[in-house]
Every structure is written in C-alpha cells, then in structure tokens.
Amino acid sequence: MRSLILAAAFMVSASAAFAASDEPIQPIQPAKIANPAMVELGKKLYFDPRLSKSGFISCNSCHNLSMGGTDNLKTSIGDHWQEGPINSPTVLNSALNLAQFWDGRALTLQDQAGGPIANPGEMASTHTLALSVLQSIPAYVAEYKNVFKSDKITVDGVTKAIAAFEETLVTPNSRFDKWLKGDKKALTGEELAGYELFKDSGCTACHNGAAAGGNTFQKMGVVEPYKTSSAAEGRVAVTKDEADRFYFKVPTLRNVELTYPYFHDGAASSLTQAVDTMGRIQLGKSFTKEENAKIVSFLKSMTGDQPDFKLPILPPSNDSTPKPTPFNK
C-alpha cells in the first residue's frame, strides 16, 4: 500500500495508478493492529502532557482527537502561549501521507513524533527530560518493558509507540467510501454532482488516493500567486532547492469538514472559501456559487468513522518524577 502511494507520488497525477477501481479516490481501509500493547502505550503517551516542559501540552492538545485530529485554530498555541508558524495538520489518516509536516521534513510518523516534544515553540521539553519523566513512572516502565523487552525507555521506543497508535487513526466508512464500494444510495444527487465537478475540474490531480491528498508535494499558487502573511517557505526548507519554494504537502481531504481552518496558514476559515481559492490559484477556475456549494457538499461526504476508544487513564507521577515547569522560561 505504502509503495503504491509512493509510486503515485512520483507520477504526480495518480488517477490511473490504482487498479482496484476506476475512481481516483480509493476507500480508506480499517487499521490492522499488529501490536495492541504498543498501540495502548502510544495512546497514553499521545495524551500525556508530561511530555511537555509545562506539563500542560500533549500531542492531543494540537491534534485533538475530539475535533478531527486538529486544534481548529489558524496556527497552534505552544509553550508560554507562543503563536505557531503554521496550521496544525490532522493526525487522522496521517499514516497515508508520503511524509509528515507540511514541508515533509519527517519521512515517517515516528520521525514526526519526536519533533514537537523538543520544539521550543511547541512542547518545549527535551528528549532527555521527557524520557526521565517516563522512566520515573513504574507503570510506564512496566508497560514499556512488556512492549519493547527493555527496562530503559528510549526516544526510539516512545516515538515508535506514538506512531503505532497514530497508525490506528484511520477513518473508514464515510458515506463517500460506501458509495465507492458500490452503495449508490450513499451519496445525494448534490454530493455526486459535486464529486463529478471535483474530478472534471482537475482537483483529483492532487487530491487522489485513499486520503484524497497527502501523497504529493504541490506548489501553492500554480496559476496565480498565493498571498499570505505566513513566513512558511514550504519544501525548499527541506530540499534547499529554490524550485521547491511554496511547495507543500497536499493536505488530505478526508474529514475536511472537521479540520478547519484550511491551508498551511489556516487562512481559509470555511470550505466555501477554500474551494474558491483552490479553484482560482491552482486551476484558474472561478466556481459559481452553485458549483462551489456542490463541491463543498461532496467534501462533507468524506467524514469517516472518528476515533472510537476510551479516554486513557495516565499513570501518576511520584516523588522522583521531574516536575513540570510551566512558568519559568
């Protein structure tokens, strides 16, 4: 599956790459959980704010699983209420991305997971500190040992567990997926017309595959420059190749009704606005109000099964656990 997605990425337009169906978007497959104990450990870590310096910010703070795996803010809030430089992308279906972060600077979910913990503008901890917090908590040590057969908690293990949990965060069974699988009544006429217009307009050149995106980097502003106050440069920050300036990972459109506001700068607060901007700057099209509404209606049919698990209960700290320090720099 992963190799198929990578292949699709290199083909840029991937509409023909999937043999399973003639449609450019494929159904999301349910997660196959290889190691439930690792997933459970990763789930706790994902919800644990003690991975941050302040003891207040967890992965779930900015990738909130109650809210489409995002924070629904233009840009995120970090340690000491710092304003983040970029919109927090959804963690839902992120295992389907060809790389992580808007500029793809992490190749895997595991690589990604270590970043925010030690980013001074986000969780503001260090890997050393976060590990010493976890190592001080006997229940974490026991759970870690059960999963990794080691008494010593490492960044590699922690990020592997978080990634294993994140890999379960796929959202199958949207109405659109039901339609793709043959239930022709799953979409309304309006939604189906929106999907046809979405394809005919060229949106699927970038938004294709199971995630309807996430599998290529594309320039933001193909036909018309994108005006933004964001300083984010895109993929050039990773490749140092000027040709990659303003190239960003195409965001998934799965659950897009939940993952507002849109674009890397969070500048589009509504789907209507996002569709309008994309039409203009990427495709040179001005959608009428009716066309726009049809596409939006289609997009909302891609909301799938949301995370379905019990709120994790975290093991307590104790006298030997390093204390959070929210109020000193």
Added chain:
Amino acid sequence: MRSLILAAAFMVSASAAFAASDEPIQPIQPAKIANPAMVELGKKLYFDPRLSKSGFISCNSCHNLSMGGTDNLKTSIGDHWQEGPINSPTVLNSALNLAQFWDGRALTLQDQAGGPIANPGEMASTHTLALSVLQSIPAYVAEYKNVFKSDKITVDGVTKAIAAFEETLVTPNSRFDKWLKGDKKALTGEELAGYELFKDSGCTACHNGAAAGGNTFQKMGVVEPYKTSSAAEGRVAVTKDEADRFYFKVPTLRNVELTYPYFHDGAASSLTQAVDTMGRIQLGKSFTKEENAKIVSFLKSMTGDQPDFKLPILPPSNDSTPKPTPFNK
C-alpha cells in the same frame, strides 16, 4: 446523602454522624444516572475548548480526567498562559463537596461550571460568546433540544448539563472501600496500620465522610501558621468575616495519589510532604518517617475506579460559528 453530609459539616467532627458503619470514612457509592442524554451533552461540553475565547482551553484542560481530574500543576494555566492564583481541585467526587472552589464561593457544581468560562484569567470567554458558539452548531442545538425541550441554549442549561456529567465522576471500588465493605484482605497490614494512625492522630476530624474531606471549611494552620506566597485568603473572601481568614474547604483525599501537588497553593509536591505539613500545622504532631510512610500507604489505597467512557467526538463549527481568538487580548 447530601443532607447527611451537610449535617456532618455542621458538626465539624463527624465521626459519629454516619449510622451505616462505625468508620468515619464511608464507601463511595456508584453514580445513579437519572438523565443519560443530559450527561452525554455535558460530557461533550466539558471537553469542548470552544467554550474558551482561545478555542484551546476546555474544562478538561485543568480538570483532566486522564489525570485524577486535575492538571497536576501547582497552579493552573489560563488564557494567554496566565498563572492561576490557586491549585486546581479535582473534579472527581466533587458532587460530594458541601460547596465548590477552595473558598466555597459556588454552592453547587452548576454554579461552579459557569465561573471558569467567563473568568478572564481562565477560559476568558463570556457567557454570551460561548452561547453564540454553541447556538451556531446544529448538532449541539439538536442535542440540547432533546435534553431541555428548547431551541434556545442558555447558561442555565449548559451549566446544568456540565454538572450532570460531573455528578457521574465518582470513583467507587477503591481497595479501601472494599475493606470498608468487609473484604478484610483488601488492605495490607501497612495500609491498615496507616489508617489506624490516621484516625488516632485526628486526621478524620476533617477528612471524613464518603469523600474523606470536602464537607467542611477548616483553617489552614490551626496549631502553627501556614507559610505561603499565595495571596488566597480563603473563605473570608466569600463571607467577609475576618474569622474565616485562611479557612479553606477541606480537600477530598479520594484518589489523592493522582491529585498532586497538594494544598490550595500546590506547595506540597509529595504525599510525604503533605502528611508532614498537615501533622505539624493542623495537629501539632511530628510523624516519624515510618509513621508518615504508613499514612501515605493508606492514602494510596483510596484510589478508586477512574472515569470510564469513550473520548467524546465534538460536533464541528461552521461558517456562522464565531471564531476563536487565541492571539488577541
């Protein structure tokens, strides 16, 4: 039950007030859920950061149900990372309290729930703004109508629903409760010795009833003044009676292993330290290291069943929903 607790409160020392058992601490009873639909609505609201101005802080941020219903910080973090004036008390078993907040300024959970939403140092919204956010979201309007038979969402309904959810957050079935109910093997010898010492030392004068606290206001520093940098004055702020200066609601000891750090100023980071300080300033006792350890061991036997429900999925905002404004004052 409530009237019994209030009666106990007025008797100050309540050891004889409970007919059910000779013990001064009573088992926690499981929640009786009268209106499941109201509880479900309240649960969503409890987890919804859109009740804050920033869109980032929910009830669960400072009363985190993954962490004993607290934030495990000395004092809480509010809007724009403001440092709160007081330690965030646990929401677990808070329905058993004679009043809410450390100074008891809210008589009911419903009264309490409205406070943080509009407190500029906490969630920093206004009731008007929070209501207009909720009213804009059709799924909330429908759920509210189902519960309250009204199309118009009010503060009264919102806080009633949050309180109904909070009333379910009781934690029965601790090992100590099992012992109270007759399972004499539920406690170790050390824990039982700790409980005997806890009673013999006079701790149960204040920490009694089902919540082992929460049912009286008491002076912090009976025998010896309590030294603190906290400006909190206690109950006098409510009653304007100088005799109530430094009187605080006795905190529950239920789940105390999870609700660190301790006291209204969060100054005691460990149970060992908390037991030592309480012995000295409230009872004029210096516990030996061994005695202290016994009491701590008993206290840890009061951790009960933690919240057990699925992570709520929140209904999305839409174009008409007022936007969060995390970065302007």
